[in-house]
Amino acid sequence: MNLPVGERLFGSFFDEVDGVVAVPARVSLAEIQREVAPRGWRFPLVLDREAPLADQVSASAFAPASSRFGPYCDNLTGMNWELPDGRRVRMGERVVKSTTGFDLHRFLLGTGDRYGRPTDFVLRLRPLGDAGTVWSLRGKSASLEEVARKLLHSSYLPWLESLDWIGDRQSVEPWLRLAVHCPKEELEMFGAWVQDMARPEGIHVEATPGDGSVSDGLPDAVLKTSPNYVLSLARRLTHGTGFRWVGLCACAAIHLYLPPELRDPTQIQALLEPLQEMLWEQGGDWSSRHVSSTVVLAEEASWLAVLRKEWGLAA
Amino acid sequence: MGFSCGAVAQSLRRSSPRARILEAPAQLAGYDADGLGYKTFRPDLVIIPADAEEMAAVVRQLHQARVPITLRGAGTSLAGGPVAAQGGAIVHTSRLRAIRRIDTAGLWCEVECGVTLQQLEEALAPTGLFYPPDPSSGLVCTLGGNVASNAGGAHCFRYGVTSNYVLGLEVIMLDGKVRRFGGPAGGRGPWQEDWKRLMIGSEGTLGAFTRFWLRLMPQPEKVWTFRAMFPDLSSTERAIHALVRHPSFPVAIEMMDPHAVAMVEDSPLAVGLPRDHFLLLVEIDGPARLVDQRAPAVAALLRGAGSTEVLSSADSQERARLFKARKAQGGLLGQISPDFLVQDAVIPKQALAEMLRFLYSEAETAGIPTVTVMHAGDGNLHPNFLFDSRRPGDVEKVEGISKRLMEKIVAAGGALSGEHGIGNDKAAYMPWVFGPQTLRLQKSVSRIFDPRNQLNPLKIFADRRFAA
Numbered sequence: 001m002n003l004p005v006g007e008r009l010f011g012s013f014f015d016e017v018d019g020v021v022a023v024p025a026r027v028s029l030a031e032i033q034r035e036v037a038p039r040g041w042r043f044p045l046v047l048d049r050e051a052p053l054a055d056q057v058s059a060s061a062f063a064p065a066s067s068r069f070g071p072y073c074d075n076l077t078g079m080n081w082e083l084p085d086g087r088r089v090r091m092g093e094r095v096v097k098s099t100t101g102f103d104l105h106r107f108l109l110g111t112g113d114r115y116g117r118p119t120d121f122v123l124r125l126r127p128l129g130d131a132g133t134v135w136s137l138r139g140k141s142a143s144l145e146e147v148a149r150k151l152l153h154s155s156y157l158p159w160l161e162s163l164d165w166i167g168d169r170q171s172v173e174p175w176l177r178l179a180v181h182c183p184k185e186e187l188e189m190f191g192a193w194v195q196d197m198a199r200p201e202g203i204h205v206e207a208t209p210g211d212g213s214v215s216d217g218l219p220d221a222v223l224k225t226s227p228n229y230v231l232s233l234a235r236r237l238t239h240g241t242g243f244r245w246v247g248l249c250a251c252a253a254i255h256l257y258l259p260p261e262l263r264d265p266t267q268i269q270a271l272l273e274p275l276q277e278m279l280w281e282q283g284g285d286w287s288s289r290h291v292s293s294t295v296v297l298a299e300e301a302s303w304l305a306v307l308r309k310e311w312g313l314a315a
Numbered sequence: 316m317g318f319s320c321g322a323v324a325q326s327l328r329r330s331s332p333r334a335r336i337l338e339a340p341a342q343l344a345g346y347d348a349d350g351l352g353y354k355t356f357r358p359d360l361v362i363i364p365a366d367a368e369e370m371a372a373v374v375r376q377l378h379q380a381r382v383p384i385t386l387r388g389a390g391t392s393l394a395g396g397p398v399a400a401q402g403g404a405i406v407h408t409s410r411l412r413a414i415r416r417i418d419t420a421g422l423w424c425e426v427e428c429g430v431t432l433q434q435l436e437e438a439l440a441p442t443g444l445f446y447p448p449d450p451s452s453g454l455v456c457t458l459g460g461n462v463a464s465n466a467g468g469a470h471c472f473r474y475g476v477t478s479n480y481v482l483g484l485e486v487i488m489l490d491g492k493v494r495r496f497g498g499p500a501g502g503r504g505p506w507q508e509d510w511k512r513l514m515i516g517s518e519g520t521l522g523a524f525t526r527f528w529l530r531l532m533p534q535p536e537k538v539w540t541f542r543a544m545f546p547d548l549s550s551t552e553r554a555i556h557a558l559v560r561h562p563s564f565p566v567a568i569e570m571m572d573p574h575a576v577a578m579v580e581d582s583p584l585a586v587g588l589p590r591d592h593f594l595l596l597v598e599i600d601g602p603a604r605l606v607d608q609r610a611p612a613v614a615a616l617l618r619g620a621g622s623t624e625v626l627s628s629a630d631s632q633e634r635a636r637l638f639k640a641r642k643a644q645g646g647l648l649g650q651i652s653p654d655f656l657v658q659d660a661v662i663p664k665q666a667l668a669e670m671l672r673f674l675y676s677e678a679e680t681a682g683i684p685t686v687t688v689m690h691a692g693d694g695n696l697h698p699n700f701l702f703d704s705r706r707p708g709d710v711e712k713v714e715g716i717s718k719r720l721m722e723k724i725v726a727a728g729g730a731l732s733g734e735h736g737i738g739n740d741k742a743a744y745m746p747w748v749f750g751p752q753t754l755r756l757q758k759s760v761s762r763i764f765d766p767r768n769q770l771n772p773l774k775i776f777a778d779r780r781f782a783a
Binding site: 070074094155185186228283285304 | 483516562663733748757764775
C-alpha cells in the first residue's frame with residue numbers, strides 16, 4: 001500500500017455517516033448550517049451566527065451549547081493550520097476519537113495568533129432535531145441561583161443547550177436562560193419539567209419556541225472559573241460594573257460584553273487584572289480577543305523559546 | 316547504559332528512605348511487560364515512592380544520574396507504554412492513592428495519580444456524581460495511566476474521553492520541580508499557554524503526574540440497555556448509522572463480531588446467543604421521564620435495521636445480564652490463548668466492512684484466530700489477535716497483520732489509536748500519520764521538557780531514544 005507523501009492536509013469532505021465535515025475556517029456558522037441541515041445535521045456551538053468560525057473559536061473556548069457538548073476544542077476534531085511563515089500542517093483527525101501523538105490540536109486552538117492560524121476545521125456535527133425552546137426564568141436572584149445549582153446536579157444537565165446566568169444594566173435583576181433542542185414529541189415533557197422546577201421558587205417562566213439555539217455574539221473577554229464560583233462571580237461583576245455578563249454555568253465560563261466605545265485593551269486589562277490572582281488560584285484564567293499581550297513567566301518563556309526554535313519560528 | 320544501577324539504588328535508599336526500591340530479578344520480573352504481554356523489557360530497578368514529595372526527589376536524582384525513567388501505574392496499558400524499553404528505572408505510583416477532595420458543589424474532585432477508577436467510582440457513589448471515562452480495566456487501572464494514555468471506554472461516545480474531564484494536573488518536571496497546570500477551574504492558571512493539553516495523552520514522556528483535578532457529572536437517573544442480534548454486517552451497520560444520528564444520543568454503542576460472540580458461547584460463560592450473529596449493545600441514560608419515552612424508539616430502530624432479537628431493560632441486574640457477553644469477552648482472551656494482542660484504532664465508520672473483510676482474510680491466511688469488538692459509535696475498532704508467542708512465526712504473523720491493518724486504516728483517514736495510546740507497539744507507524752512538517756512539530760513537543768528523551772524513551776516515536 002502506498003500512503004500519500006507530503007503533508008496530509010484535510011481536503012473538503014462531508015461524511016454523513018460519522019457526522020463530520022471539513023470547512024474553511026473563515027466560513028460563518030450560518031453558511032455551515034445551510035450546508036449540513038438539509039442532510040439532518042447541525043453544528044450547535046454558536047456565539048455569533050454570521051461571524052467566521054475562526055473568530056468564534058479564538059474569542060472563547062465555549063458557546064452556550066457547550067453546556068451539552070463541551071468546548072469548541074472537543075467539537076473540532078481536526079484542522080489545517082498555517083504557521084506564520086506560510087507552512088501548512090494538519091492537526092487532529094477526521095475521526096471523532098484519537099490518542100495519536102501529542103495533542104497539538106487542542107493546544108494550538110487556545111493560542112490565538114501566536115503560532116499561526118487555522119485555515120480549515122473538521123467539525124463534529126450533531127443530529128438535527130425538529131423543535132426547541134428557549135426559556136427565560138425571572139425572579140429573585142437568590143431563587144434563580146438556587147435553581148441553577150439544582151440544574152447543575154440534575155440528570156437533565158446533559159440535555160440543556162443553554163444554562164446561562166445573564167446580567168446587564170438593562171435588567172433590574174439577572175435572569176436565567178435555559179434551552180433544549182429535541183424531537184417535537186419531547187418538548188412538552190421538557191416544558192413541564194421547567195415549570196415544575198420554577199414554580200416552588202416563585203420564578204416566572206417565559207417560553208420562546210423555535211429551534212432552541214441561542215447566541216450572544218462574540219464576547220469581549222472570557223473568565224474561566226469553577227462551578228463553585230461562576231454564579232457569585234457573575235453576580236458580583238454585574239453589580240460592580242453594570243456591563244453585560246453571561247455566565248455559562250455548566251462550563252463555569254463568564255463572557256463579558258462591552259459597549260463598542262469601551263473595547264479598549266487598556267481598559268479591559270484594568271477591569272480584569274484585579275481578578276487574576278483569584279482566578280489563577282483555582283486554575284482559571286481570563287482572556288480577551290482585544291488584548292494580545294500577556295506576561296509570560298520566565299520558565300514558560302524558556303519552554304516557548306524551545307518550541308519556537310524547534311518549529312522554525314522567529315523568536 | 317552509562318549508569319551503575321547498584322550505585323543509584325544505594326543513593327536512593329539514603330535520600331528517599333520511605334521509598335521501596337526493588338532490584339532482585341524476581342521482583343523486577345513483575346514489571347517486564349504491560350497488557351501487551353509478549354513484549355518484555357526488564358527494568359534495572361523499580362522505585363515505589365511513598366508520596367509526591369519523595370517522588371519528586373526520586374525523579375530529580377534519576378535525572379541527575381542519567382537513568383531512563385518510566386512511570387507506571389497498574390501496568391494495564393495495552394500498547395507497551397509503561398515498560399522500560401531502554402532499561403533504567405520504573406517509578407511505580409501505587410502508593411499515591413489518596414482521594415484528596417470531592418467537591419460536590421463544584422462538580423470536581425482532586426485525586427492522586429495512583430487512585431484506581433474503581434476506588435474513585437466507589438467514593439463518588441454516595442454523592443450522586445460520577446466520573447464518566449470507563450476503560451475496561453477500570454477495576455484496577457489508575458487515573459495516572461488513564462490521563463497518560465487519554466483512556467476512553469464503552470461510554471465515551473456521548474460522554475467523551477479522559478481529556479474531556481481533566482481540569483488540571485500537577486506534574487513533576489524532569490528536574491524535580493513540581494508544576495501545576497490548570498486546577499478546579501480547568502483553565503490555564505498563570506501560564507500563557509494551556510500546557511495541560513499537551514500533558515494529557517503524553518504517555519509519560521513530558522513529566523511525572525502526581526495528582527489531578529477531574530470534572531464530575533451528575534449520575535443519570537435511569538439507564539436503559541438494549542441487546543440486539545444481527546444476522547449480517549449490513550444490518551448491523553444500518554443500526555449503527557441510525558443510532559449515531561438518533562436524538563436519543565446513546566451513551567454506548569458496542570459491537571461484537573460473530574467470532575467474538577462464538578468465543579463467549581464456546582466458553583463456560585455462554586449466554587445463549589446465536590454464534591453466527593453480530594451483537595450490538597446500546598445504552599441510553601438520562602432523566603427517567605426522558606429515557607422511558609425514548610426507549611421504545613430505540614428498540615424499534617434496532618428491529619427496523621434488521622435485528623432478529625432485541626432485548627432491553629432498565630433493571631440493573633437484568634442490564635448486567637444483557638452486558639454479560641461483552642464483559643466476558645475481555646476476560647476470556649487470556650484464558651483461552653497463551654498470548655493476545657488487543658489492537659486499537661479509529662476508522663471512519665463507512666470503512667467498517669472493508670476493514671473487517673481485510674482483517675478476516677489476513678487472519679485466515681495466517682491462521683491467527685481473531686475476534687473483533689468495537690466502540691461502534693465513534694468507530695473505535697479493537698481486533699484481538701489470539702496466538703502463542705512460543706510458537707515460531709506467530710509473533711511475526713500478528714505483527715504483520717497489525718502493521719498492514721494500521722496502514723489501511725491510516726489510508727482510510729483513521730487514527731492509529733483511539734484510547735490505548737501509541738506506546739512502543741505503534742511508534743514505528745507514526746510517520747504514516749503525519750507529513751514531514753507536522754511530524755517535526757510533534758517530535759519537538761517532548762524536547763521542550765525533556766531534550767534527551769530521558770522520560771519513557773522509545774515511546775510514541777520510535778526514534779525517541781535516550782542519549783545519556
